[in-house]
Amino acid sequence: MQLKDRVALVTGAAHRLGKSVATALAEQGCHLVVHYGSSEEQAAQTVEELSNLGIEAVALSADLSLEQEIEGLFDRIDSHFGRLDILVNSAASFERQAFESVAASDWDRVMAVNLRAAFLCSRQGVRLMEADHPTGGPPGLILNIVDLSAVLAWPGYIQHGVSKAGLLHLTRIMARELGPEVRVNAVLPGAVLPPPGMTTDSTEWRRMGERLPVGRTGEPAQVGLTVVFLAENDFITGEVIYVDGGEHLLGAGHRRPGAES
């Protein structure tokens, strides 16, 4: 798919990894819907920075744990752009919690954002993609951002890991169901951004990188590059690309310093 003048929605795009993905798409000429939950000021700042790249960007808020708000988000995209070509499901809730203390409400809260919202956004997104992509046209694209907890059994992240494993499987099921009008892929980043409270110049972050097969941590822009690659290559669907410096090769026994806190 040629990316110039396509319309992309990135959920959770006000800051951090979602912002990097939105920036990578904007640099290729995509117009951007910068979705945010509570980070209004950062979303406005992101829109300003993306607009400086010469594309149109708008910030739209929605609580992704609520179906009605998701519907409203897509109605506003329809009113504003009248189309959607790329949906990146990046927003997530990353919670560490001991198995015994996970209440039904904790389970539901994480599943609602990490898995159900991705499904509901995809269902809404497909409506806008298919309207604009009659059979024979370039397919739309859904990209799900997962993490290593989808494939490795990390203790202490039960609802998060199950939600990401579900998102990975949802990727494959949707790739079959939604073709040929829509392709669906996943990106699996590893240590590309330190967890809140840790800085990129800290000893923990450097040590985390030294333990990886590539010997260093990555950068959010490397995830953006992968998203652009998957968007441009129309012959890839149902695929997951690891952008983790080989961390998955170390197995679940390997613990990132600081990841536990």
Ligand SMILES: NC(=O)c1ccc[n+]([C@@H]2O[C@H](COP(=O)([O-])OP(=O)(O)OC[C@H]3O[C@@H](n4cnc5c(N)ncnc54)[C@H](OP(=O)(O)O)[C@@H]3O)[C@@H](O)[C@H]2O)c1
């Ligand atoms: N950081 C990494 O190194 C890394 C590694 C592997 C995978 N990932 C994946 O990459 C994605 C982004 O990671 P990140 O570290 O940048 O995430 P983050 O800092 O935890 O940000 C999460 C985003 O999700 C949004 N969000 C959460 N709950 C929401 C809700 N109920 N309604 C609407 N928005 C909601 C937040 O929006 P607001 O701030 O506007 O509320 C925020 O932008 C996630 O899927 C994560 O699992 C990240």
